[in-house]
Amino acid sequence: WPFMAPYVKAINDLKQQRNAVILAHNYQTPEIFHCVADIGGDSLQLAREATKVKEKVIVQCGVHFMAETSKILNPDKTVLIPDSRAGCSLASSITGADVRLLRERFPGVPVVAYVNTSADVKAEVDICCTSSNAVQVVESLNAETVIFLPDQYLAKYVASKTSVKIIAWKGACEVHERFTGDELRTYREADPSVQIIAHPECPPDVIAEADFTGSTAHMIDWVRKHQPKRIVMVTECSMADNVQAELPNVEFVKPCNLCPHMKRITLPKILDSLIYMREEVTIDPMIIDKARRSVERMINLKN
Numbered sequence: 001w002p003f004m005a006p007y008v009k010a011i012n013d014l015k016q017q018r019n020a021v022i023l024a025h026n027y028q029t030p031e032i033f034h035c036v037a038d039i040g041g042d043s044l045q046l047a048r049e050a051t052k053v054k055e056k057v058i059v060q061c062g063v064h065f066m067a068e069t070s071k072i073l074n075p076d077k078t079v080l081i082p083d084s085r086a087g088c089s090l091a092s093s094i095t096g097a098d099v100r101l102l103r104e105r106f107p108g109v110p111v112v113a114y115v116n117t118s119a120d121v122k123a124e125v126d127i128c129c130t131s132s133n134a135v136q137v138v139e140s141l142n143a144e145t146v147i148f149l150p151d152q153y154l155a156k157y158v159a160s161k162t163s164v165k166i167i168a169w170k171g172a173c174e175v176h177e178r179f180t181g182d183e184l185r186t187y188r189e190a191d192p193s194v195q196i197i198a199h200p201e202c203p204p205d206v207i208a209e210a211d212f213t214g215s216t217a218h219m220i221d222w223v224r225k226h227q228p229k230r231i232v233m234v235t236e237c238s239m240a241d242n243v244q245a246e247l248p249n250v251e252f253v254k255p256c257n258l259c260p261h262m263k264r265i266t267l268p269k270i271l272d273s274l275i276y277m278r279e280e281v282t283i284d285p286m287i288i289d290k291a292r293r294s295v296e297r298m299i300n301l302k303n
């Protein structure tokens, strides 16, 4: 990406002057993930790393709920997101008021929120989870029934792995819900030796076709460990580009579903973010205090 080089240099220089750290999700494009990010990972890794940050400024290269999680964990730091319109179909499917209504409808039933939710929602729930630890979080509550929100497909996946009864919200990820089992069968027919690994935000017929299901970090670990000849990673397609750089001998077959929200973050916007110190993520301090309890409760669970 030669035309990107001046941006990379300017961002890395300014990052030092601003005493800033750049956190990037696995779905960021390679020039962001490999050239300017200090820390990359899945939602759980980024939340954990956000608790250890020494710098005064965090630039979150990901979507808005991820920047909010960093702010919740670092209320005294400046958290910037290069484009605050970077949303998420899961996060926008539910509000704090919806959670209060669920609690009225199912009194005493604990509520688990996927981190793909707003700070307002995190403030209303008992504990958060990510796709890396969802089953462990649900079981940690020692309850017969748990409300799981907002991803109906992750909820179904969790329900298939535990005896806890799951009451699910009806949200979905607009990227993962587009995959179909038929599409994956076509890949297998073309090459029966191809390996297929899927994110648990996918519908059940997709997961049924997959050789492995896991969070983005678990998917990357799986590819590193098995180094298959050909692989389909059933998730946002920038991740295959990021792993390809590390594993040139693996052929990535790419059903290219892009997350339009993740793709709002670009090098020019990251540079502007550091020049103008924008867009700053702000959350009501009362909401931060309540939301932090559910995020920290998740982070403090033993691995």
Ligand code: 13P
Pocket (backbone or CB within 6 Å): 026, 041, 042, 043, 044, 116, 130, 131, 132, 173, 201, 214, 215, 216, 217
């Ligand atoms: P993880 O990286 O935690 O698996 O989440 C995937 C995702 O869709 C984030 O938006």
Ligand code: SF4
Pocket (backbone or CB within 6 Å): 063, 087, 088, 089, 090, 091, 116, 173, 174, 175, 176, 201, 236, 259, 260, 261, 262
């Ligand atoms: Fe949200 Fe899906 Fe995009 Fe992740 S990939 S940010 S879950 S819309």
